[in-house]
Amino acid sequence: MSLPIYATPLEKTWHHIRRILCCLVFLFLIAPILIVIPLSFNAEPYFTFTQKMLSLDPTGFSLRWYDALLTTGMHAPEAARGSSWWRDMWEHAQWISAAKNSMIVGFFSTLLATTLGTLAALGLSRPEMPARRIIMAVLISPMIVPIIITATGLFFFYSSIRIQDWGIPYLGIILAHSILGIPFVIITVTATLVGFDHSLTRAAASMGATPWTTFRSITLPLILPGMISGALFAFVTSFDEVVVVMFIASPDEQTIPRQMWNGIRESISPAILSVATILVVFSVLLLTAVELLRRRSEKMRAADTSI
């Protein structure tokens, strides 16, 4: 965004104004996410900076809200913090069990979405694929259809087939979340397959490789970055999903977003902010992983074209 030397003073001013505007937009994007981090260390039950916090007085900060995350729902939160306290926490603390549920649902729905989504993306990117456009439109549609409509439809569907009585815990949520994650897997995997050189698989086949060997040692390594970032998208989608869970999950199937939703609607306490902080750290880690994968994929592309 360098300024040409022939710029008039008016253009120079406008250039600087635009720069400031861009910085403000970046601030708008990032500030709300960062603001929860210091606030979650508040010693008082307020959602704003106290005088003590502003003057960086150590007594104004505390870990009490993080502690509250562990102790809420425990049978004996006041007991001495020995092994029995930790066991109690692991088994009974509300947020811990919500986190466990979220992880289970996220893992299995990601697995399902990634497997089915990758297979479909492989088929869709073949030049012979019939009715490609309409099938693609159907497979991407879960991303576009308003979530409340999806949730309502699944609510009636699951109650009509009595999915709760099948005896498989979380089955309904896992299926629903994998539907929501599939578009992301298809988009990322087809993106890595765009420049895919089909003569590579033909070469492997002509040298006697079975289709499975060809897939494992030629196609898979090339699409792996796309698969992993698609899987991460699918996991985040599931990990952040609250509307479908509210409509179809049984009351004991609490997940982190559902617990947060209840916390926000009913009794908002700064404990929510400490959950938010943990989730922000989590998303920073995910973003780093996706960035690294993207660079790796770009490097592989560059290596391909240079040969």
Add this chain to the structure above:
Amino acid sequence: MADLSANGAITGSNVAVTPLSTTDGRSLKTALAAAQSRAKRRALLLVLPLLLFILISFVLPIGQMLLRSVHNDAFSANMPVLSAWFDENPGKAPDEAAYSALVSDLRQARADKTAGLIGTRVNYDLAGSRSMFTAAARKAPELEPPYRDAVLAINADWGNPALWQAMRSASTPYTANFYLAALDMTRDPQGNIVRVEESRRIYVSHFVKTFVFSGVITAICLILAYPVAHMLATLPLGKSNLLMILVLLPFWTSLLVRTTSWMVLLQEQGVVNNALVATGTVDPANRLSMMYNQTGTVIAMVHILLPFMILPLYAVMRPIKPHYVRAARSLGASSWTAFRQVYLPQTLPGIGAGALLVFILAVGYYITPALVGGASGQMISNFIAYHMQSSLNWSMAAALAAILLAAVLLLYWLYDRLVGIDNIKLG
């Protein structure tokens, strides 16, 4: 397959008289067709598991749900005798036979405990009628003929033509009444379609509001995203990748986290108000109320949807070479003309892609309006949730959902036409 057909072509050129054939003697045309259909089948086979999964557990449930908007047999299934009377006597005012049918059905309803269901169905069309059905069903066993007088003795409202009109329209399981209601219309006692009274018109205005809201949010996103995407596109790759993290981090952060942060920031006792009071910009007595109204919803939704605008714009702007604008300038165009006539047209695909995507996502938004919208920031999705969870008028929820879905699918089709679904980019 390529090898086979090549062989065939060579044999064919040597023996010019016979039609082209493969080495095993089949005609080349059929061999190629077989190979192509085999490849087609293979491609389809890879897609099939997912397609079936989506069709069965996503498309079918939504279709089933939408069926509820035109189909509701709570009345017709539980009031068979009266429904038959309505069928036989179209447009006739209720006579003694109708009242006798009513009483016999109500007696059955009392035995089956379905009076509440029936009353709820009629109540959708005529508010306040549910209790009449439950009360009449309770007394139905003791009623003596003539039934007309006996029923009117329980409640004179049973003679109300509007009630009979509502029962008549409920007596067929298929009805368009929920769509009429979703468009703020109703049937008068003569069966004509009229608009409901002024004070009860809520849905049309909320559809309009949802679309205006989404339009405003899209416009704000475009205005904010355009200079940022331009800056990212013209910076050297290393720097722009670094700044891109600031766009992608919100994209990856939980929606509830972002909504919570805005609640914290915008509350009356929140960070923004406190800062404004501390700097003296705002009087402590009248702090700005930015939460639980439209302002809060718009701010939070712009924040959530902004990355969806920046990313497609950036993808389009990055490959644009600066030479065109420079050429325009060297030919004497002012910087505004060069931007308007040279740069802007090249970014139109990005503007279209981003604006449509943001608009589609905004129209169906639920979570943020539900948490920070208050009374004035509610969108049509929130009404669907209300009818699903609180009023339990599922047919109404389905009718609203059908209208919303039609709008979204239309936009989706437009997106596919203009941008192409394959071109959706994430990060």
